[in-house]
Amino acid sequence: xxxxxxxxxxxxxxxxxxxxxxxxxxxxxxxxxxxxxxxxxxxxxxxxxxxxxxxxxxxxxxxxxxxxxxxxxxxxxxxxxxxxxxxxxxxxxxxxxxxxxxxxxxxxxxxxx
Numbered sequence: 001x002x003x004x005x006x007x008x009x010x011x012x013x014x015x016x017x018x019x020x021x022x023x024x025x026x027x028x029x030x031x032x033x034x035x036x037x038x039x040x041x042x043x044x045x046x047x048x049x050x051x052x053x054x055x056x057x058x059x060x061x062x063x064x065x066x067x068x069x070x071x072x073x074x075x076x077x078x079x080x081x082x083x084x085x086x087x088x089x090x091x092x093x094x095x096x097x098x099x100x101x102x103x104x105x106x107x108x109x110x111x112x113x
Contacts, residue, residue, distance in 0.1 A: 003051050003113070004039060007079070011035065014075045020068065030100060033059045033068055040108065048112055052090065055107045062103045066094065069105035076109055086112040 004024060011022040015035070021027075022035045041052040057072055059065035073089065080087035090108035097104045 003049075003111070004037070004053070007037070007053065007111075010079055011072075011075060014078070015071075018071075020071075026100070030058075030102070033057075033064060035068065035072060051111050051113075053109050053111065055109065056097075057105045057107070058097065058100065058102045060102060062094070062096075065103040065105045069094075069107060073107060076107075084113065088112075 008022055008024060015022060020033055020035060021031055022037070024037065026036055027034070035055060035057050037053050037055040039051060040054045041050075043050045055069075055072055057065055057068035059068055069092070076087050076089070079085055088110045090110050092105065092107035094103070094105045096102070
């Protein structure tokens with residue numbers, strides 16, 4: 001199973017009550033708020049698998065995108081606290097997506113499993 005599907009299933013469960021969809025690719029019909037993530041890098045050292053994922057939290061306002069990004073960071077912290085996956089925030093930034101015309105906050109996480 002792709003590791004991305006494990007993370008997606010987890011985030012789908014976390015964000016299901018708030019109705020925030022999580023995608024592995026940008027959807028054609030854009031919801032008001034949503035999260036997209038993709039694999040940036042993958043490796044293995046000393047029998048420990050590592051994957052770097054880039055998350056983009058999109059919304060119609062910068063404020064809502066920032067709140068969604070903060071919720072995403074909390075969810076990833078909880079993944080770290082409730083599983084055998086080690087999660088480290090690798091950084092992030094904010095900017096408007098010029099193609100989608102939505103505000104976007106990006107976060108990068110390194111996951112070890």
